[in-house]
Amino acid sequence: MSPRIRSVQSPSSEPCPNNLIDIPTPSGEIKEIRHQEGHILVCQGCCCGNTEKGFPAVPLQAWKSEWKARGIRKRVHLTIAGCLGPCPLANVVLVIFRGACVWLQAIHSPRQVQQIYDYVESMMSAGRYLPVPMNLEKFHFTRYDFDTASCEPTLSR
Numbered sequence: 725m726s727p728r729i730r731s732v733q734s735p736s737s738e739p740c741p742n743n744l745i746d747i748p749t750p751s752g753e754i755k756e757i758r759h760q761e762g763h764i765l766v767c768q769g770c771c772c773g774n775t776e777k778g779f780p781a782v783p784l785q786a787w788k789s790e791w792k793a794r795g796i797r798k799r800v801h802l803t804i805a806g807c808l809g810p811c812p813l814a815n816v817v818l819v820i821f822r823g824a825c826v827w828l829q830a831i832h833s834p835r836q837v838q839q840i841y842d843y844v845e846s847m848m849s850a851g852r853y854l855p856v857p858m859n860l861e862k863f864h865f866t867r868y869d870f871d872t873a874s875c876e877p878t879l880s881r
C-alpha cells in the first residue's frame with residue numbers, strides 16, 4: 725500500500741504546517757507522520773561537545789532556541805544525535821535538505837548556529853537545495869563519495 729498524502733507538499737516557500745501523511749506499517753496499522761523538507765542533526769556523541777576530551781561544547785541552547793524562535797519545527801526537524809562518524813572534525817553537524825546532505829565541522833558558536841539556520845531558511849524560501857554560502861564554506865566537508873545534491877562523484881577513483 726502506498727502512503728496517502730493529506731496535503732500536497734509545496735515546492736515553493738509556502739509553509740505547509742499540516743503536511744501530514746499516513747504510512748502503512750508492517751502490522752497493517754496506519755500511522756501518521758509529517759512530511760518535512762529537511763533535518764538538522766547536531767552531533768553530541770563521544771567526541772563532539774565532549775569537553776573532557778578537549779573538544780568545545782556544543783551550543784545546544786542556541787540550536788534549540790533558534791529552532792523554536794524561527795518557527796520551522798514543522799518543516800525542518802532538529803535532532804541532537806549520537807556520533808555521526810567523522811569524530812576528528814568535531815563539532816559536526818549534518819544538514820539534510822530535500823535529500824541533499826551538507827556536512828559541517830568545527831561548529832562551536834551561537835553565531836555559526838545562526839548562520840546555519842539562515843542557510844536552511846534560504847533553502848526553505850527557495851524551495852530547493854542551495855550551495856553552501858560563503859560564510860560557511862570553510863566549515864563544509866564531503867563525507868560521501870558522491871555529491872548528494874548533484875549525484876556526481878566527489879572523488880576520482
Ligand code: FES
Nearest residue numbers: 767769770771772
Ligand atoms: S562524536 Fe561527533 S562525529 Fe563522532
